[in-house]
Amino acid sequence: MTGLALPPEATGLITIDLDALQDNWRTLAKLVAPSECAGVVKADAYGLGASEIIPALNLAGCRTFFIATPEEGRAARQLAPDARLFALDGLLGGSASLLRAANVTPVLSSLPEIEEWVAEASQAGRPAPAALQIDSGLNRLGLSEADIKALVARPDLLAALDIRLIMSHLACADDPADPHNDAQRAEFDRRRALLPPAPASLAASDGLMLGKPFHYDLVRPGYALYGGQAFGGGATPVNPVVTLQARVLQVRTLSAGDSVGYSATWQASRPTRLAVVAAGYADGLARALSAASGEPGGSVLVAGQLAPIVGRVSMDLITIDITDVAGNVTRGDLVTLIGPGLSIETLGRAAGTIGYEVLTRLGPRFVRSYTGGGA
Structure with missing residues (x-):
């Protein structure tokens, strides 16, 4: 689909900037000419x-x-x-x-x-x-x-x-x-x-x-x-192409000592605001992004602010700690898993893998939306 509209039945949105893609190719073509x-x-x-x-x-x-x-x-x-x-x-x-x-x-x-x-x-x-x-x-x-x-x-x-x-x-x-x-x-x-x-x-x-x-x-x-940046000798002269966002399904409050997710691997050490997000390992988010108490996992961006994943990544869901996020987070909001401030490489490192695998494993339940790409 084109444009940024997210169908009501979709759990998340992958936005692909075709203008950035074309600019990346032109930049690399110029770099390697003739x-x-x-x-x-x-x-x-x-x-x-x-x-x-x-x-x-x-x-x-x-x-x-x-x-x-x-x-x-x-x-x-x-x-x-x-x-x-x-x-x-x-x-x-x-x-x-x-x-x-x-x-x-x-x-x-x-x-x-x-x-x-x-x-x-x-x-x-x-x-x-x-x-x-x-x-x-x-x-x-x-x-x-x-x-x-x-x-x-x-x-x-x-x-x-x-x-x-x-x-x-x-x-x-x-x-x-x-x-x-x-x-x-x-x-x-x-x-x-x-x-x-x-x-x-x-x-x-x-x-x-x-x-x-x-x-x-x-x-x-x-x-x-x-937009990948795997080269270890400096920045490749390309810009990000992909943004990945997923829906908040529910916001809830935990008391200190409450556990989150399968096997109760993470316990709240304080009163905690939690957001449940419609993305999981069936969508390509590695289970290795899970976090246990005292062991960090991955993070997402909520209104431009980092929020850690807590508990285990499950098939369809992740849970994130939004206690320190300024502003109101409500059902239906979109959180960012890949985008400005949270690169493909960052997500890959948190999952113990590489950005190549992150991209190729993004699941079909995320709607692909394309912008730009004209003459």
């Missing part, structure tokens, strides 16, 4: 809604997108008919025809994938467009040096590929001081030199902040586009 700036929109654009995110980025000038699965590729093709699309998960067994039908280029990470993709593309009678992923030290998906040499030793198979991109992925890009970064870059250069020349890509959101030597021909920001 390298191309792509957009990673896998996992439904990190849970924010690919149906709105992809057209907004395309309108801003983004022409290359990375998704993960064939179904994500099919949907993205409908949203950006003329864009280049790369499928990061490569070929799921038997999915080659689906990718070819949607004009999605798979990122191939093994010889069996390459063989399957070439066999599929041979039906069209032309080389198979593909990206090749090199394992440069992450030890996840990627061609090993032995795989690369085996591919090169099969000139018929290599000639059947139209290599559009050679890529790899950094393991420690969030820490600019980690020696893995330079070691992986050197290994990437060494291994890709064994292959025919092709455009190269190494950096995602954090890697692009490591400087020009990591930019190559294309960078692949995802989290940073959505």
Whole structure:
């Protein structure tokens, strides 16, 4: 939905600022120029809604997108008919025809994938467009040096590929001081030199902040586009995109000694005002945000003031201590879980996780509302 109206049946509201999203992409594109700036929109654009995110980025000038699965590729093709699309998960067994039908280029990470993709593309009678992923030290998906040499030793198979991109992925890009970064870059250069020349890509959101030597021909920001700040070497020049708010269902008063929530893990040490909020672990708020007496958990913002979560996060509800909040809090008010003064990273740290997981786990009961994004 567009605008800020919250339907009466909705428990909470995720507001996505498409103007900020577009500005973030333009800023990063300028930062890495003349390298191309792509957009990673896998996992439904990190849970924010690919149906709105992809057209907004395309309108801003983004022409290359990375998704993960064939179904994500099919949907993205409908949203950006003329864009280049790369499928990061490569070929799921038997999915080659689906990718070819949607004009999605798979990122191939093994010889069996390459063989399957070439066999599929041979039906069209032309080389198979593909990206090749090199394992440069992450030890996840990627061609090993032995795989690369085996591919090169099969000139018929290599000639059947139209290599559009050679890529790899950094393991420690969030820490600019980690020696893995330079070691992986050197290994990437060494291994890709064994292959025919092709455009190269190494950096995602954090890697692009490591400087020009990591930019190559294309960078692949995802989290940073959505306002994420995971880079440990300073602020990424992007602005927040997401605000998350949830409804107050009830306000109640506790006496000193009263307990709150399952297992009575938190007891009031004073007369306490409590607000019950319609958000829980079914909505993506980690149970680790729970607070026991003497052990802090997460916090929310109430009228711009921090209020701690008390007791256990349950499936549909959290309880917050609003005793020290100035002003009146009533049923129906909205409290802020992500927004100015309470970043995605802050929520992630309180839950013992990262902002990426926070975004991608936000549940469907929260209404997504989109602002901006026009020409």
